[in-house]
Amino acid sequence: MNRAVKGGWVEIEDQVLSRYERAPQVPDDTKETPLMMWTRGFLLEESAAIGDWVSVRTLSGRIARGKLVEINPRFVHDFGNTVLELLETGVSLKEDLENC
Amino acid sequence: MRDLSYTGVMQRKNEIMKEAIGIDYSVFEYGKIAFNYEKMMQNVAYSMEEMQRIQKETKVGNTPLFELKNITKLIRKYAEPGKGARLFIKDEAANASGSFKARRAAISVYHAQKNGYKGVIAATSGNYGAAVASQAAQRGLKCIIVQEVYDSSKRGQPEIIEKARKCEAFGAEVIQLTVGPELFYTFLKVIEETGFFNASLYTPFGIAGVETLGYEIANQMMEMEGRYPDTVVATHAGGGNLTGTARGLMKAGAACEIVGASVDLHGLHMASDRDFNKKSFTTGHTGFGIPFATKPDRADVPRNAARVLRYMDRYVTVTQGEVFYATEMLARLEGIERGPAGNTSLAAAIALAKEMDQDKIIVVQETEYTGAGKHPMPQLTFAKNNGIRVYRGNPVENIPGETIVIPTSMAQVSAQDVDLIKLKTTYLKNIADTYRLDDLTGEDLQFLADELKLSVGDIIALYKNL
Numbered sequence: 047m048n049r050a051v052k053g054g055w056v057e058i059e060d061q062v063l064s065r066y067e068r069a070p071q072v073p074d075d076t077k078e079t080p081l082m083m084w085t086r087g088f089l090l091e092e093s094a095a096i097g098d099w100v101s102v103r104t105l106s107g108r109i110a111r112g113k114l115v116e117i118n119p120r121f122v123h124d125f126g127n128t129v130l131e132l133l134e135t136g137v138s139l140k141e142d143l144e145n146c
Numbered sequence: 147m148r149d150l151s152y153t154g155v156m157q158r159k160n161e162i163m164k165e166a167i168g169i170d171y172s173v174f175e176y177g178k179i180a181f182n183y184e185k186m187m188q189n190v191a192y193s194m195e196e197m198q199r200i201q202k203e204t205k206v207g208n209t210p211l212f213e214l215k216n217i218t219k220l221i222r223k224y225a226e227p228g229k230g231a232r233l234f235i236k237d238e239a240a241n242a243s244g245s246f247k248a249r250r251a252a253i254s255v256y257h258a259q260k261n262g263y264k265g266v267i268a269a270t271s272g273n274y275g276a277a278v279a280s281q282a283a284q285r286g287l288k289c290i291i292v293q294e295v296y297d298s299s300k301r302g303q304p305e306i307i308e309k310a311r312k313c314e315a316f317g318a319e320v321i322q323l324t325v326g327p328e329l330f331y332t333f334l335k336v337i338e339e340t341g342f343f344n345a346s347l348y349t350p351f352g353i354a355g356v357e358t359l360g361y362e363i364a365n366q367m368m369e370m371e372g373r374y375p376d377t378v379v380a381t382h383a384g385g386g387n388l389t390g391t392a393r394g395l396m397k398a399g400a401a402c403e404i405v406g407a408s409v410d411l412h413g414l415h416m417a418s419d420r421d422f423n424k425k426s427f428t429t430g431h432t433g434f435g436i437p438f439a440t441k442p443d444r445a446d447v448p449r450n451a452a453r454v455l456r457y458m459d460r461y462v463t464v465t466q467g468e469v470f471y472a473t474e475m476l477a478r479l480e481g482i483e484r485g486p487a488g489n490t491s492l493a494a495a496i497a498l499a500k501e502m503d504q505d506k507i508i509v510v511q512e513t514e515y516t517g518a519g520k521h522p523m524p525q526l527t528f529a530k531n532n533g534i535r536v537y538r539g540n541p542v543e544n545i546p547g548e549t550i551v552i553p554t555s556m557a558q559v560s561a562q563d564v565d566l567i568k569l570k571t572t573y574l575k576n577i578a579d580t581y582r583l584d585d586l587t588g589e590d591l592q593f594l595a596d597e598l599k600l601s602v603g604d605i606i607a608l609y610k611n612l
Contacts, residue, residue: 062323062328062331062332063152063328063331067152068326068328069152069326069327069328069331071327071417072326072327072328072417073415073417073418073419075418075419075420076298076325076326076417076418076419078419079298079324079419080298080324081323081324081326081328081332082296082298082300082323082324083321083322083323083324083332084296084321084322084323085319085320085321085322086314086319086320087319104290104319105314105317105318105319106265106288106289106290106318106319106340107288108290108319108336108339108340121307121308121310121311122307123304123307123308123311123518123519123524124304124518124519124524125518125521125523125524126304126521126523126524126525126526126527126528127523127527127530128523129522129523129526129527129536131526131536131537131538131552132470132474132522132523132526132552134538135471135474135538135552135554136474136477136478138554139220139474139475139478139479140478140479142220142223142555142556143216143219143220143479146219146220146222146223
């Protein structure tokens with residue numbers, strides 16, 4: 047889906063500080079990057095496409111503005127891959143306790 | 147029109163904070179640097195009975211205290227004859243939001259509601275966000291959580307992403323930022339825009355809320371074993387967990403050894419875009435533990451109510467691999483699956499229990515919930531994807547940001563002592579940057595003695611040697 051409609055759940059992006067505006071105490075590698083911000087909310091415009099400048103009403107009731115970067119954003123974090131080192135650890139702990 | 151530039155907002159920091167917390171810290175201040183900590187805690191926070199009532203209203207507190215018999219058995223296998231203390235754990239994952247942070251949030255959000263604020267806001271990438279969101283949901287307040295979550299390529303720790311999900315599940319707005327201390331600027335702007343209460347981790351409410359945890363441990367242990375624990379181990383980051391727990395234990399009359407434990411992340415810069423995703427722990431580590439111990443007032447309030455050097459008898463570090471090992475052990479041997487960050491103190495307690503006599507009791511004062519993202523598998527997967535070498539071996543080979551070494555035997559689990567006198571000296575150095583010894587009054591020196599659990603004579607001697 048390339049267009050979001052009014053009331054749809056979207057993520058917006060905004061630049062808080064450009065790389066030239068970063069605080070003096072920030073380490074050099076971080077200073078080379080802008081400070082970016084993302085928030086989510088219900089789209090207020092009738093319709094918008096990725097990249098459009100839009101307004102949203104957030105869950106706290108605030109109106110925030112930014113560039114539309116995701117429509118129906120979802121959480122993709124999971125339980126990761128098989129971690130053999132953990133499986134082996136579990137087996138060896140069990141054996142160790144049995145041999146107490 | 148208000149100046150919304152970085153400098154403009156930062157210049158209004160004090161007035162914004164005063165409005166958003168409603169505490170006039172200046173009434174507690176005296177001398178050049180001193181302030182009356184006890185008076186602040188007493189006047190601003192709530193009594194133990196009030197806090198217990200407030201927390202009970204919103205599904206917080208009275209969590210179980212379990213004995214970890216299988217782990218104790220294994221500890222004794224690797225301890226000298228007669229050694230291997232009994233290990234207990236306080237299952238704080240049973241609180242409404244899944245961690246002890248619900249205790250802090252309960253008091254803050256109650257206070258916000260009582261004082262007519264329409265909403266609460268907190269700057270946190272951790273369990274505290276979920277805790278504030280959960281409490282706000284129950285008290286009908288709006289909630290905004292500001293998180294530092296991504297590096298410049300928008301890659302974030304699975305653990306922090308999970309926290310964002312949980313905050314949203316409780317109806318909070320989550321504002322996500324890339325790495326950098328200017329998070330505080332965004333935080334101030336949103337406070338000013340909304341007029342919400344700053345549910346800071348470091349107000350007297352936030353710290354006093356944890357006192358019920360120490361209080362419960364003392365009373366539960368007395369009921370179960372007819373005595374107080376010998377040692378209580380608390381994971382240390384910003385200092386609130388240890389400070390509140392120690393104060394609660396003292397209020398119950400329990401004189402225990404208080405040990406702080408942090409994950410060793412030396413060498414990784416916390417505000418570095420490059421280092422940000424090289425760590426597998428987003429809290430409970432030395433990147434917070436050491437600066438917050440030596441300069442507590444670096445917090446988002448003028449006077450931080452978390453002051454660990456007043457309470458800590460010993461401070462130890464463990465490695466990331468040892469914490470993952472302890473987490474696996476808790477699941478495999480004790481049948482409870484809990485989040486890794488909370489198990490920092492468990493890893494340390496295993497090491498300490500090996501050195502203690504068998505008739506001693508050691509308590510791990512906290513667990514936290516686990517789930518997608520907030521679990522050893524996704525965290526180690528993320529580490530591997532960021533070029534960290536994960537292997538089983540001796541944790542002495544651990545290099546933060548390069549390796550995660552999971553022990554192959556409990557014999558290898560050890561806690562490294564941090565020299566407390568060195569930490570206290572660093573605290574004094576931070577003061578000495580502005581004030582010479584001659585500048586300080588007798589009241590200031592007494593304040594420093596209280597702050598560092600030393601005599602005035604010790605303070606003068608350390609100061610002279612700086």
